[in-house]
Amino acid sequence: MNSSNLPEAVLSAIKSGDTSRIDDLYKSNISLAAIADEAASHAQPCILGWCYTQGWTHPRESFNSHFYICAMGGGIPIYQVLVDHGFDLKGHYTETCGDALSAALSSGDCDVVKWLLEHGHEATPSDGMHGSPSVWETVRADTPSLDMLKLLLEYGFDLKENGDGIGVIAADEGNLEALKLLLDRGVDVEDREMGGYPFDEERDEPEESRGTALYRACRQGHVECAKLLLDRGADARAKDDGGTSCLGIAKKRDHEDVVWLLEEVWGVKE
Template identity: 25%
Template sequence: MSLRRRRQLLGLLLAAAVLPAAAGSYEEFFFAVRNDNASKIRQLLQRGFDPNTIDPDRGETGLMLALRSDSVRVADVLMNAPGVDLEARARNGDTALMTAAYKGSIASVQALLDRKAEVNRPGWTALHYAATMGANDIVQLLLDRYAYIDAESPNKTTPIMMAARGGHILTVKLLLDAGADATLKNDAGMTAIDLARKFEHADIAEGLDWRIRQATKR
């Protein structure tokens, strides 16, 4: 047998030995993420497992999945993992910060911001998600970190529109007091007042209408 042929066979044998191990590590990683098994995640990372590995179900990184699954200990490990990409996007465009805002986890939002996660980006933002959930502490935290208050989603929906749509009157007030423009319209031609009325939040619609009329008198 030639030397070249022996090398080819050796390569095939090594590949056969490595692939099952990699597949096993992949399954272990996402199982550990979902079950908040931080010690297993540390072991895998020490063995060289990539913290930015993508779960094919939703196109999320382990960190995004940990935040969505309320796996707090695993999220903390992955946030601090060397080489972790905090700006990675899931298939739907979400980032880790957006996921944490949607879940209402102020501790995770704070930790990501402390690690310089980007607050402002084109399209949906963490502020949209925090407003959607009526998470006022997170809304305020993001505003304190210079979140653009009238950020537009792909269909021009703003955070105050999402707060009005969801019936979160205190969030609407918070955003208004911070300077949100309640007269803006989305692609459907609807303002925050229109969305409040559509989803039967009459108190919000009336309050917004009153605030806008007062502002025009000045």
């Protein structure tokens, strides 16, 4: 036996997607729920479909369900079988991964994000209880996905209510295309929200460095983002919570092109 308490022969048949073998091996004392868990975990939609024919059914709603954690790992083929059998994508949640959309965003799986939205998942993810908002993954420098961001916005993601400072973060990361898209969709150019975002791990006076998108772009030396924000009406004289100006932080961090932009193009003086 293994951790699932299924006979090894049954587990082998699940992993290979052999429904005929499962039919031959199945006995009433073997747990259909355990077979369904393994089928989802190993992305075997035919085996999961077989479980339904034998009388198994998914829970209507769940919180921290082992089956749902397995299903999230199985991707689109497993989700499709579940939805075909009446599974409500909005009725399941885990405190580690959140809902299906949050998990897909966090893993950077644009195909799953698209599929979920097309099949009725709400455009606002319900994130897990720990970690950062999953929508941030669409603009992070190491995991950017303009396509995922576009999908969320296309399906009604509310930047005003649920943006969590995404415009500030895009500017800080130097993600010009994402920043432009967000501004086009109405993100507040003077937003200062940044939540618990670990800005480049600098950790020097992190609370005092809270500022607008323009301030963060100037701080990080992202001159193209700074140009865009200024063209869109950002306050060139904005200061962070500690009183340091955009020009002041650019000078402090030796971003000469940003300093030139502020002083020579926009006439900012200290």
